[in-house]
Amino acid sequence: MIHVRGLARRFQTRRATVDAVRGVDLDVAAGEIVGFLGPNGAGKTTTLRMLTTLLEPSAGSAEVAGHDLRREPAAVRRRIGYVAQGGGCSPQGRVREELVLQARLHRLDRDRARRRVDELMDRFALGDLADRTTATLSGGQRRRLDLAIGLVHDPAVLFLDEPTAALDPQSRAHVWDHVRALNADHHATVFLTTHYLDEADALCDRVLVIDHGRIVAAGTPAELKRQVSGDVVEVAGPRLAALAEIAGRLRGARDVATTADSVRFRVPRGDTALPELMRALDQASVPLTSVQVHHPTLDDVFLAVTGRSLRDDAPEATRAA
Numbered sequence: 001m002i003h004v005r006g007l008a009r010r011f012q013t014r015r016a017t018v019d020a021v022r023g024v025d026l027d028v029a030a031g032e033i034v035g036f037l038g039p040n041g042a043g044k045t046t047t048l049r050m051l052t053t054l055l056e057p058s059a060g061s062a063e064v065a066g067h068d069l070r071r072e073p074a075a076v077r078r079r080i081g082y083v084a085q086g087g088g089c090s091p092q093g094r095v096r097e098e099l100v101l102q103a104r105l106h107r108l109d110r111d112r113a114r115r116r117v118d119e120l121m122d123r124f125a126l127g128d129l130a131d132r133t134t135a136t137l138s139g140g141q142r143r144r145l146d147l148a149i150g151l152v153h154d155p156a157v158l159f160l161d162e163p164t165a166a167l168d169p170q171s172r173a174h175v176w177d178h179v180r181a182l183n184a185d186h187h188a189t190v191f192l193t194t195h196y197l198d199e200a201d202a203l204c205d206r207v208l209v210i211d212h213g214r215i216v217a218a219g220t221p222a223e224l225k226r227q228v229s230g231d232v233v234e235v236a237g238p239r240l241a242a243l244a245e246i247a248g249r250l251r252g253a254r255d256v257a258t259t260a261d262s263v264r265f266r267v268p269r270g271d272t273a274l275p276e277l278m279r280a281l282d283q284a285s286v287p288l289t290s291v292q293v294h295h296p297t298l299d300d301v302f303l304a305v306t307g308r309s310l311r312d313d314a315p316e317a318t319r320a321a
């Protein structure tokens with residue numbers, strides 16, 4: 001359903017050249033839900049905007065829903081739905097009116113537009129909100145409307161840019177239910193971007209991790225999680241360099257990372273690694289002020305596959321207009 005080879009996009013700003021996407025290859029089969037996961041500024045939105053014909057690629061090729069992205073952009077647009085990060089409806093528009101307007105923009109005749117809008121209002125539980133202006137909707141209601149708008153023309157592929165960003169946990173779970181149901185009932189292909197590993201885990205058949213414009217890991221959520229199996233040990237003390245060196249020598253220790261005030265690393269089992277660590281530190285007379293063992297968090301997954309922490313993340317370039 002989506003086949004991409006060498007897709008790249010370079011932005012030229014007054015101050016810098018930004019290679020936002022640096023040669024991405026990916027394939028999405030019909031009926032798959034694929035998550036595009038990565039920290040801020042990794043290149044997710046830029047890739048999505050290229051695949052939805054909103055942005056011209058600097059290099060590479062792609063076929064989306066059976067049409068060539070560069071040669072047949074209008075045909076691609078007819079077969080895809082796109083829900084952007086901020087949604088796309090006017091704040092003063094009313095819920096039902098907005099849906100009808102979108103249906104008419106997609107050239108559905110009056111009758112078909114009415115039927116389609118009724119169907120979508122029902123599916124996304126928007127009936128009670130029909131006459132509300134979109135500016136008065138809660139975050140979760142607004143996302144349901146955005147999804148309905150993205151589906152008005154019954155697209156073969158739905159692109160979602162961070163569908164649950166800034167939603168409370170309950171609204172996030174509702175959005176996930178809707179996406180799952182779309183996929184199960186209509187065999188819809190869904191390509192979504194997210195910051196959240198739990199979202200990818202709950203929703204996606206497959207996950208692609210992008211960092212610095214390149215895909216750095218791909219697999220099912222279970223496969224990705226296996227890559228960060230084991231426990232994470234975090235130790236602190238006055239001699240961090242010595243701690244890191246000793247940690248690196250423990251059996252099975254991986255991904256030793258020194259932060260400003262601690263050393264973090266992964267081991268197959270925390271309970272067996274700790275006595276070994278204590279003995280080694282004792283022998284080398286390296287003092288320890290604290291030690292913690294925990295299961296890998298979202299941050300550890302990012303650390304393992306991208307080599308940096310989500311928490312330290314910052315946009316790398318100022319956006320031009």
Ligand SMILES: Nc1ncnc2c1ncn2[C@@H]1O[C@H](COP(=O)(O)OP(=O)(O)OP(=O)(O)O)[C@@H](O)[C@H]1O
Binds near residue numbers: 012041317
């Ligand atoms: N119009 C633009 N001009 C210059 N640089 C840009 C432009 N759009 C994006 N960038 C840069 O390209 C890189 C990738 O941005 P992109 O928005 O694709 O990342 P992202 O993974 O979607 O991030 P986020 O999760 O924050 O939305 C960033 O360094 C960003 O600053």
